[in-house]
Amino acid sequence: MKIKVGASSCGIAAGANSLIEILESDYSNISTEITGCIGLCYLEPIIDIYDEDDNLFRHVKVTPNDLKEIIENPKSEKTLIKKEDEDILNRQTRIVTENYGYINPEKMEDYLNAGGYKAIGKCVKNLTPKDIIEEMKIAGLRGRGGAGFPTWFKWNAALNSKNEKKYIVCNADEGDPGAFMDRSVLEGDPHRLIEGMMIAGYAIEADEGIVYVRAEYPLAIKRLQKAINDARNYGLLGKNVFGIEGYNFDIRIKAGAGAFVCGEETALIASLEGERGMPRLKPPFPAQKGYLGLPTNINNVETLANVPWIINHGASKFASFGTETSKGAKLFALTGKVKKGGLVEIPMGMTLREVIFELGGGIKNDLEFKGVQMGGPSGGCLPKEMLDLPIDYESITKTGAIIGSGGMVVMDETNCMVNMAKFFLEFTCDESCGKCTYCRVGNKRMLEILTRITEGKGKLSDLDLLEELAIKVKEGSLCGLGQTAPNPILTTLKYFKDEYLEHIEEKKCVSGTCKDLIHYIINPEKCVGCTLCSRVCPVGAIDGKVKETHFINEDLCIKCGKCYDTCKFDAIYID
Amino acid sequence: MCCEDLKEEIEISEEQYLKIDEILNMYQDPEGNLISILQKIQSELNYIPKVVISYISEKTKIYESKIFGVVTFYSQFRMAPIGENLIMLCQGTACHVNGSEKIGETIKEYLNIDVGETTDDNLFTYTNVACLGCCSLAPVMMIGDKTYGNLTTDKVKEILKTIQKKN
Ligand SMILES: Cc1cc2nc3c(=O)[nH]c(=O)nc-3n(C[C@H](O)[C@H](O)[C@H](O)COP(=O)(O)O)c2cc1C
Numbered sequence: 001m002k003i004k005v006g007a008s009s010c011g012i013a014a015g016a017n018s019l020i021e022i023l024e025s026d027y028s029n030i031s032t033e034i035t036g037c038i039g040l041c042y043l044e045p046i047i048d049i050y051d052e053d054d055n056l057f058r059h060v061k062v063t064p065n066d067l068k069e070i071i072e073n074p075k076s077e078k079t080l081i082k083k084e085d086e087d088i089l090n091r092q093t094r095i096v097t098e099n100y101g102y103i104n105p106e107k108m109e110d111y112l113n114a115g116g117y118k119a120i121g122k123c124v125k126n127l128t129p130k131d132i133i134e135e136m137k138i139a140g141l142r143g144r145g146g147a148g149f150p151t152w153f154k155w156n157a158a159l160n161s162k163n164e165k166k167y168i169v170c171n172a173d174e175g176d177p178g179a180f181m182d183r184s185v186l187e188g189d190p191h192r193l194i195e196g197m198m199i200a201g202y203a204i205e206a207d208e209g210i211v212y213v214r215a216e217y218p219l220a221i222k223r224l225q226k227a228i229n230d231a232r233n234y235g236l237l238g239k240n241v242f243g244i245e246g247y248n249f250d251i252r253i254k255a256g257a258g259a260f261v262c263g264e265e266t267a268l269i270a271s272l273e274g275e276r277g278m279p280r281l282k283p284p285f286p287a288q289k290g291y292l293g294l295p296t297n298i299n300n301v302e303t304l305a306n307v308p309w310i311i312n313h314g315a316s317k318f319a320s321f322g323t324e325t326s327k328g329a330k331l332f333a334l335t336g337k338v339k340k341g342g343l344v345e346i347p348m349g350m351t352l353r354e355v356i357f358e359l360g361g362g363i364k365n366d367l368e369f370k371g372v373q374m375g376g377p378s379g380g381c382l383p384k385e386m387l388d389l390p391i392d393y394e395s396i397t398k399t400g401a402i403i404g405s406g407g408m409v410v411m412d413e414t415n416c417m418v419n420m421a422k423f424f425l426e427f428t429c430d431e432s433c434g435k436c437t438y439c440r441v442g443n444k445r446m447l448e449i450l451t452r453i454t455e456g457k458g459k460l461s462d463l464d465l466l467e468e469l470a471i472k473v474k475e476g477s478l479c480g481l482g483q484t485a486p487n488p489i490l491t492t493l494k495y496f497k498d499e500y501l502e503h504i505e506e507k508k509c510v511s512g513t514c515k516d517l518i519h520y521i522i523n524p525e526k527c528v529g530c531t532l533c534s535r536v537c538p539v540g541a542i543d544g545k546v547k548e549t550h551f552i553n554e555d556l557c558i559k560c561g562k563c564y565d566t567c568k569f570d571a572i573y574i575d
Numbered sequence: 576m577c578c579e580d581l582k583e584e585i586e587i588s589e590e591q592y593l594k595i596d597e598i599l600n601m602y603q604d605p606e607g608n609l610i611s612i613l614q615k616i617q618s619e620l621n622y623i624p625k626v627v628i629s630y631i632s633e634k635t636k637i638y639e640s641k642i643f644g645v646v647t648f649y650s651q652f653r654m655a656p657i658g659e660n661l662i663m664l665c666q667g668t669a670c671h672v673n674g675s676e677k678i679g680e681t682i683k684e685y686l687n688i689d690v691g692e693t694t695d696d697n698l699f700t701y702t703n704v705a706c707l708g709c710c711s712l713a714p715v716m717m718i719g720d721k722t723y724g725n726l727t728t729d730k731v732k733e734i735l736k737t738i739q740k741k742n
């Protein structure tokens with residue numbers, strides 16, 4: 001018998017470590033391994049049990065109390081994964097995630113046994129840098145970091161930029177709040193990234209790689225560092241790799257220090273150089289003048305993690321997935337108000353409906369779907385009328401949203417779209433580096449307008465003002481942060497204008513989110529006078545005698561919602 | 576960053592200065608590795624006191640204003656000490672949609688501190704972060720290096736209470 005425990009950050013947060021501790025102490029005769037996140041995060045902690053004949057029994061939401069039973073009887077129904085949940089995996093195209101759930105990310109031999117490092121071997125033996133770039137062109141791989149720029153084109157520019165010393169930089173800053181595709185690679189299959197970087201390095205003739213990892217990912221940094229050390233000890237990184245005289249390649253990690261704008265490539269380079277992460281004008285592009293002024297190619301984690309698969313399986317196999325212009329598969333972090341939140345790797349071209357309602361199982365508590373935010377703070381919010389849209393770069397961009405790095409945050413009827421626009425703008429205002437006036441001041445002004453709308457002090461003319469400012473901010477900003485910051489406003493204005501109008505004209509927030517526009521009211525028909533609400537109210541705004549109907553004093557109420565959350569009789573409603 | 580914090584001239588120990596020297600000696604190009612240096616110093620001292628900025632400047636000849644600029648640019652760096660347990664509540668999109676604001680209110684109320692503040696008993700400092708990468712367990716927070724997911728207002732109070740009891 002063999003046991004594998006999903007132990008990425010999500011699994012660990014759900015309790016995987018306590019399971020591992022028990023397995024190691026009480027069942028030390030059974031081999032226990034850790035493995036990456038298979039993407040079914042809503043079912044964590046997940047334990048895979050392989051019996052003597054190597055049959056897999058996958059158990060989900062396992063608690064320490066379940067362990068005894070499932071080890072004695074791996075077929076035990078109680079925690080065994082359901083067919084419908086298994087199907088979520090079967091409907092995906094697992095390229096970057098092909099090893100998740102199988103290999104131990106901390107063991108290099110597991111990656112080697114799964115065919116790892118064969119692709120780079122093939123490259124150095126049989127392919128020239130130009131051949132590899134041609135493969136990427138046929139594969140049609142586009143950057144997964146946000147902009148969707150063809151990878152071959154960037155590599156070609158870096159190859160043609162002649163210099164003794166060049167760099168390949170991996171962007172693992174994963175700044176979109178609500179996305180964790182890159183984390184899953186770093187924690188679940190770090191050697192795949194190393195191999196991808198080696199191939200990219202070989203293709204552009206760089207001998208050094210740097211991975212810029214965001215500060216909030218300590219486990220990712222730990223696992224990647226171990227993988228780098230192991231690869232170096234094995235002779236895959238360092239000098240004369242594969243015993244080939246003069247073929248040198250090594251990788252080091254730089255930890256970010258918490259600044260969203262450092263995901264932008266020129267800001268990232270400034271940060272690598274020890275500076276404040278301020279973007280600069282392009283050209284010169286990093287391919288000409290990057291880290292320390294030398295030719296540098298920057299790719300996202302997921303982009304690079306696709307590369308070994310393309311070399312192993314062939315570019316045309318990769319290109320057979322997806323659509324005409326968006327090839328291959330893409331990882332999405334499906335979160336928010338979906339029942340089955342997690343990570344999915346789907347062929348490009350699948351529709352939003354399939355992803356949200358079939359893979360994601362629909363909306364939590366069976367509420368009404370309202371919108372899905374794609375592309376994080378740079379992206380936009382799409383309404384239910386767009387659910388049948390195929391997910392490819394062109395279709396999504398046409399709507400005013402972007403595919404971005406792959407964050408997909410689902411919202412239901414209890415989420416307010418004006419509040420969401422304000423939320424994203426607060427984020428961009430916080431994260432603007434301050435270089436450009438429109439980004440620094442324009443975004444602030446838009447935030448003020450949105451704030452007054454959510455407070456019920458908005459005017460109709462504010463909507464025109466917002467739109468005008470939004471366009472100016474887009475035009476007047478140097479980097480992608482400022483250029484895309486107005487997208488959440490523009491898309492919500494376009495698809496959810498009714499909600500803005502309700503806030504402004506009727507002073508109403510139907511979702512019940514904007515505090516200044518809602519009232520908590522006690523329904524006398526339902527109130528039994530249990531007094532619970534009057535006891536939890538922090539400001540003493542609720543009056544009433546035992547067993548008599550209670551009342552909320554509007555003037556005192558601070559809209560904290562405690563009474564609403566506490567009432568056992570559903571007697572309090574929001575108007 | 577409040578200027579009040581900066582007025583306070585905090586002295587650090589001889590031992591800590593030696594540690595800082597050791598960190599500075601690890602790098603041939605301190606300017607290019609300023610961020611890594613500051614990260615290492617912060618993990619030693621738990622924050623970057625103002626005297627340390629002057630000290631780094633003196634040792635490396637990097638302008639004090641530049642070090643200050645870097646320290647204040649990146650949210651990871653702090654110029655005031657923190658309590659024993661750093662609460663990092665995620666306010667990323669997935670957590671926001673799933674009610675992280677209410678969790679924040681609960682923490683503030685329960686500990687009687689505001690964002691960025693430390694409790695009087697020095698047990699907790701409360702901060703917000705943008706995303707911890709565990710979005711499918713939203714709302715999420717980290718205390719020290721432990722991550723807690725699927726938070727509710729009751730659950731968060733329970734967690735804080737458990738840590739208080741341990742002390
Ligand atoms: C404000 C801003 C933040 C960004 N954040 C990231 C990020 O966190 N990760 C990433 O890979 N790319 C990010 N990008 C995109 C990068 O600038 C760059 O396009 C990308 O890393 C290139 O890699 P790719 O071609 O493999 O996608 C960001 C861009 C902007 C403007």
Ligand code: SF4
Nearest residue numbers: 433435436439479482
């Ligand atoms: S657009 Fe904003 S973030 Fe980008 S360089 Fe200008 S001020 Fe900085």
Ligand code: FES
Nearest residue numbers: 665667670707710
């Ligand atoms: S949005 Fe909270 S963990 Fe990602």
